[in-house]
Amino acid sequence: xxxxxxxxxxxxxxxxxxxxxxxxxxxxxxxxxxxxxxxxxxxxxxxxxxxxxxxxxxxxxxxxxxxxxxxxxxxxxxxxxxxxxxxxxxxxxxxxxxxxxxxxxxxxxxxxxxxxxxxxxxxxxxxxxxxxxxxxxxxxxxxxxxxxxxxxxxxxxxxxxxxxxxxxxxxxxxxxxxxxxxxxxxxxxxxxxxxxxxxxxxxxxxxxxxxxxxxxxxxxxxxxxxxxxxxxxxxxxxxxxxxxxxxxxxxxxxxxxxxxxxxxxxxxxxxxxxxxxxxxxxxxxxxxxxxxxxxxxxxxxxxxxxxxxxxxxxxxxxxxxxxxxxxxxxxxxxxxxxxxxxxxxxxxxxxxxxxxxxxxxxxxxxxxxxxxxxxxxxxxxxxxxxxxxxxxxxxxxxxx
Amino acid sequence: xxxxxxxxxxxxxxxxxxxxxxxxxxxxxxxxxxxxxxxxxxxxxxxxxxxxxxxxxxxxxxxxxxxxxxxxxxxxxxxxxxxxxxxxxxxxxxxxxxxxxxxxxxxxxxxxxxxxxxxxxxxxxxxxxxxxxxxxxxxxxxxxxxxxxxxxxxxxxxxxxxxxxxxxxxxxxxxxxxxxxxxxxxxxxxxxxxxxxxxxxxxxxxxxxxxxxxxxxxxxxxxxxxxxxxxxxxxxxxxxxxxxxxxxxxxxxxxxxxxxxxxxxxxxxxxxxxxxxxxxxxxxxxxxxxxxxxxxxxxxxxxxxxxxxxxxxxxxxxxxxxxxxxxxxxxxxxxxxxxxxxxxxxxxxxxxxxxxxxxxxxxxxxxxxxxxxxxxxxxxxxxxxxxxxxxxxxxxxxxxxxxxxxxxxxxxxxxxxxxxxxxxxxxxxxxxxxxxxxxxxxxxxxxxxxxxxxxxxxxxxxxxxxxxxxxxxxxxxxxxx
Numbered sequence: 001x002x003x004x005x006x007x008x009x010x011x012x013x014x015x016x017x018x019x020x021x022x023x024x025x026x027x028x029x030x031x032x033x034x035x036x037x038x039x040x041x042x043x044x045x046x047x048x049x050x051x052x053x054x055x056x057x058x059x060x061x062x063x064x065x066x067x068x069x070x071x072x073x074x075x076x077x078x079x080x081x082x083x084x085x086x087x088x089x090x091x092x093x094x095x096x097x098x099x100x101x102x103x104x105x106x107x108x109x110x111x112x113x114x115x116x117x118x119x120x121x122x123x124x125x126x127x128x129x130x131x132x133x134x135x136x137x138x139x140x141x142x143x144x145x146x147x148x149x150x151x152x153x154x155x156x157x158x159x160x161x162x163x164x165x166x167x168x169x170x171x172x173x174x175x176x177x178x179x180x181x182x183x184x185x186x187x188x189x190x191x192x193x194x195x196x197x198x199x200x201x202x203x204x205x206x207x208x209x210x211x212x213x214x215x216x217x218x219x220x221x222x223x224x225x226x227x228x229x230x231x232x233x234x235x236x237x238x239x240x241x242x243x244x245x246x247x248x249x250x251x252x253x254x255x256x257x258x259x260x261x262x263x264x265x266x267x268x269x270x271x272x273x274x275x276x277x278x279x280x281x282x283x284x285x286x287x288x289x290x291x292x293x294x295x296x297x298x299x300x301x302x303x304x305x306x307x308x309x310x311x312x313x314x315x316x317x318x319x320x321x322x323x324x325x326x327x328x329x330x331x332x333x334x335x336x337x338x339x340x341x342x343x344x345x346x347x348x349x350x351x352x353x354x355x356x357x358x359x360x361x362x363x364x365x366x367x368x369x370x371x372x373x374x375x376x377x378x379x380x381x382x383x384x385x386x387x388x389x390x391x392x393x394x395x396x397x398x399x400x
Numbered sequence: 401x402x403x404x405x406x407x408x409x410x411x412x413x414x415x416x417x418x419x420x421x422x423x424x425x426x427x428x429x430x431x432x433x434x435x436x437x438x439x440x441x442x443x444x445x446x447x448x449x450x451x452x453x454x455x456x457x458x459x460x461x462x463x464x465x466x467x468x469x470x471x472x473x474x475x476x477x478x479x480x481x482x483x484x485x486x487x488x489x490x491x492x493x494x495x496x497x498x499x500x501x502x503x504x505x506x507x508x509x510x511x512x513x514x515x516x517x518x519x520x521x522x523x524x525x526x527x528x529x530x531x532x533x534x535x536x537x538x539x540x541x542x543x544x545x546x547x548x549x550x551x552x553x554x555x556x557x558x559x560x561x562x563x564x565x566x567x568x569x570x571x572x573x574x575x576x577x578x579x580x581x582x583x584x585x586x587x588x589x590x591x592x593x594x595x596x597x598x599x600x601x602x603x604x605x606x607x608x609x610x611x612x613x614x615x616x617x618x619x620x621x622x623x624x625x626x627x628x629x630x631x632x633x634x635x636x637x638x639x640x641x642x643x644x645x646x647x648x649x650x651x652x653x654x655x656x657x658x659x660x661x662x663x664x665x666x667x668x669x670x671x672x673x674x675x676x677x678x679x680x681x682x683x684x685x686x687x688x689x690x691x692x693x694x695x696x697x698x699x700x701x702x703x704x705x706x707x708x709x710x711x712x713x714x715x716x717x718x719x720x721x722x723x724x725x726x727x728x729x730x731x732x733x734x735x736x737x738x739x740x741x742x743x744x745x746x747x748x749x750x751x752x753x754x755x756x757x758x759x760x761x762x763x764x765x766x767x768x769x770x771x772x773x774x775x776x777x778x779x780x781x782x783x784x785x786x787x788x789x790x791x792x793x794x795x796x797x798x799x800x801x802x803x804x805x806x807x808x809x810x811x812x813x814x815x816x817x818x819x820x821x822x823x824x825x826x827x828x829x830x831x832x833x834x835x836x837x838x839x840x841x842x843x844x845x846x847x848x849x850x851x852x853x854x855x856x857x858x859x860x861x862x863x864x865x866x867x868x869x870x871x872x873x874x875x876x877x878x879x880x881x
Contacts, residue, residue: 003861007861010858013618014614014615014618017556017559017560017614017617017618017621018559018560018561018614019559019561020556020557020558020559020561020562021556021557021559022557022558022559062557065557066552066553066554066556066557067553069556070552070553070556070621070622070625071625073618073621073622073625074622074625074626074788077618077619077622077788077858078786078787078788079786080856080858080861081782081785081786081856082782082783082785082786083782083861084778084781084782084785084856084861084862084863085860085861085862085863086774086778086818086819086820086821086862086863086864087818087819087820087821088806088809088811088819088821089806090806090807091806092802092804092805092806092811092813092819093804093805093806094802094804094805094842094845095803095804095805095810095837095838095845096805096838097838097839097840097841097842097845098838098839105877105878105879106729106875106878107727108410108726108727108729109682109683109684109726109727109881110410110415110416110724110726110727111416112727112881113684113881114416116831142836142839143831143836143878143879143880143881145836145839146832146835174839178835
């Protein structure tokens, strides 16, 4: 059967249906197809029937054109449905698969559908649905991967951040091709999350994307890209330069990146931040650092600041406030450490907690005491048991 | 008494929210005075609700296939959250004190048994048809068909290009008369056309969006035309012979909006007995044209491999009171399966079912029913699709040699090298699935069974398949819902 003439008739029917059947009577383009149809109709009876119906449409009036066009539509469609093109030539190669251990597709629709909607649609109450499903391990279903990837661009940033930090890392390398394909270095929030996630999943493979983000990206994107540096020694000069940048967020990102390395210059930059004004920006990398020099500098600074506070030599409330603030930050840097020196320092500080809590200023010594309780509470069990009385003191006396 | 566990309760709940509320009541120990009958058929509890009086709720398993949940609360959901809470208390192993079955429950049981008997006697009796009323209804339907013809021809005369969201709204207003003429199916068919010209939010489509729907719109008009012709012939035939039962050879009765009752299907002999079914896929979608949510299940008959569909329609207005269906992962043993007239994948319904776990032998049986010669499947699909009112997206089970890629397209290939291209285009509201193929374990890409939905795109002229599930010897991997 001549598929070409059939396709041409379908195109004409489509055109006339869009324009309206009133223009169909006497249509010259249809008329031009008639001889061809009649000729092929001698071989295929269905085309002969088609040419008859086409003729009826051409000869119809304004009143009868609609029925004639519908008749022709029905016939053309019936024939076309028998001519569907299937198959595809070419070399068939195996699908590149990313096996996801432990993933299933047995989540019932009553759980899956609301979750897919929460990830892809708008409206209130979605965050709770997602958090609840995450707690119940519902995301171990591969049908949720694409909706979760789409949620990276959610306007509700809490959802997008939660998905980027808690859910998508579950799928590992399998989502990298999708992330790479969708990543736009000039993009904003969702693409920043994509970059950070790609770096988290595959730091070496994301190197090119990080470079592009540094060169082409917005401020937000560049900060994220700086955060992704530090894995290569080549990054060091650039990061050291960024530690002195005017923008606070850039300095913070550079410090975080430097915290991942152990190079002398990186360690020096972190130690400088302990002594300098960027301590607030460096809390996370300092806390994460396992470098002896950084630890020593941190403890030395903490001992110095605490001694100054306990001495009570400073009378200016503004200056006291600043000292208290620094002390809180230094204690925050010590959170989670279980080495002997830190433990001994915190123990001795707990013994002087009453004096600390009495220091004035805004934030006050009471805030320092609270921070101390909180840091000791998060410390190793030995630390929590020994200074029990001391820990109780600020609670009893100052927190009430 | 059935095994009351979480799965049982979730299946009994009208919706997920009711189940969640019931669970909360049980967790907060809101259900008190827990009692049960000695034989374990009746379970009772009391729950303080928002009303002044305490609600008395019970779960009666005297007929294990048809548990009865009673509660004195005013909720119109059955079972209500209090009865579900009681079930959670049973599942949670709470202590129930043994008591005698209360007299009022005994009376209710007697009444229910009598009602059941009366119903079965009624069902056995031949139904008397009011012929004059039926003739009047058919005449009204014929007038409705005339109206549908007029509306369709008006649309064609003006051209699809002039159709916009406003005109679509006006056309829908006129189409309401079809509902009054006992032709809700025809009204839906017309709405299927008009909804094409609105975005999901009901807004006007962009120029590119309009261009994309013209092909589909033309197909819908072709179907409306076929519905008018076939519907008129069918109704005229019935008018001449009012004793004539609805046609069972084709789906024309359902197209016009005839709501088949199980009794009618049984009377027409459209019943299969002792059937075992396994669900292949499930989908729930919002059908704007019908103004209903539609829960659709795809099932395979373990005995002969035929693929059926189940559909539950939940009108927007009654959505809280109709139980939504859910995915089903076991084997449904159905004593009487009522099969609707029609298509390759006919609709089925049943009254009662029993459940047994899905075993490896079931999966092997399912795989045995898959078609391994794509060329004959394609031929069958094409001859099915040429029928104007046929289901445009029939479902088949294909036994494939391998799944692979040609360029950017995914392809499924049989043993003889015949290929079908994989697409994501299927029916509206069904999630995309082709991307999941690259997440399957490597061994599933060869010599397995793929459940597919065929779709012919008139604009491109391509007949392609959308993957719905993969059946392996270890389980059914669902790619949609």
